Amino acid sequence: MASSYDNMATVMNAKFKTKASTQQEAQKFQNKHGPKGKGGVGKPAYRFGNFAEDDVTTDKVKWLIDTGDRNWDTAAFQQLETTICDNLSDTGLQVPMKFTVQRGVGQKSKAVVTPVKDATGAIVSYQIDIFCRT
């Protein structure tokens, strides 16, 4: 299961490396999923995996199967989706996100989202550590 995540972490980290590149991706996100990522008017709501599906070249369906919520710890999954969705929405911070992937830690995948703050306490990026299931 981890292999499709490994590939995507590399792709995502390039896209969300800087504030400017994240703002560019946020615009694409809003075009695909609406300004708040909630869908509507012919646009599907954002679900984890869907925004990245266009970047998958080897096995898009496997990526979408792997990122289905059956495979995830429910609370961690919701936090992950909410963080990404809020960050990339039109009123979001649109700050960089760095993904790491670790393999085989349990029956359900988990993610730990850590806001990285500056000296003033403002969030300047997110560290997102994904722990794939066995």
Place this chain on the structure above:
Amino acid sequence: MAYPTAAVLPTSYNLCPPAVGDNGPNYITPVRDQGACNSCTAYAVVAAIEGAISIKNNVTNPTMHLSEDNLFECAGPGCDTDAWYPDEALSFCQSTGITDFAHYPRGSGGCVPAQASWPNTKIAGFTQLQNATDIKNCLTGTGMPASPVVTLLLYYESLRDWPGTNFNKIYKFQENDPHDARIGGHAVCIVGYDDQHQYWICKNSFGTAWGGVFHGFFKIAYGDCYIDSYRMYGVVV
């Protein structure tokens, strides 16, 4: 062995007409319930094997029941998984084989070694299909032995909760709530198609109480949820 070929495939074909309210010979075994375990691959593969045997032997309304638990418990990756692809299950059925449900019922509690006295069913092989035309060829036995088709699809909450309120209903993800959650993957068995209305007929493994009037079967639009473009297999018995 030579199989019949056809210049033009029939515009509709159904190995289980009663599933959609039609009359005609039925080569598909009854719908079963996989329960809480993510064992859909075993159920889809067994459904295809049983169907292929029934077609080959020209047995209608078949009652044979091979053991899904034998396949899943002895070859599968465990109950709480979403990653068992059909080729692995089919390979086990080809190399080792499975017994019937009477000898290996539900709830055996882990893999029970096969005994010499048990009947054993092996398949001669399986074929990965490339596209919708291949699926139709397989169902109709055109250029290859006839068989129901094991397939994988993207599985959404809207299919899990699909009501199947009348025989004209065709499941199509894009027409459902855009907030529809993607659960993961799901294996089912394709048993028929209709070109005029652009749908596949599938046997599911959620029991006969699921799917409304279809009692465990469903119609799904061509191309929906990658059902006819990702991993499709016919079996040779």
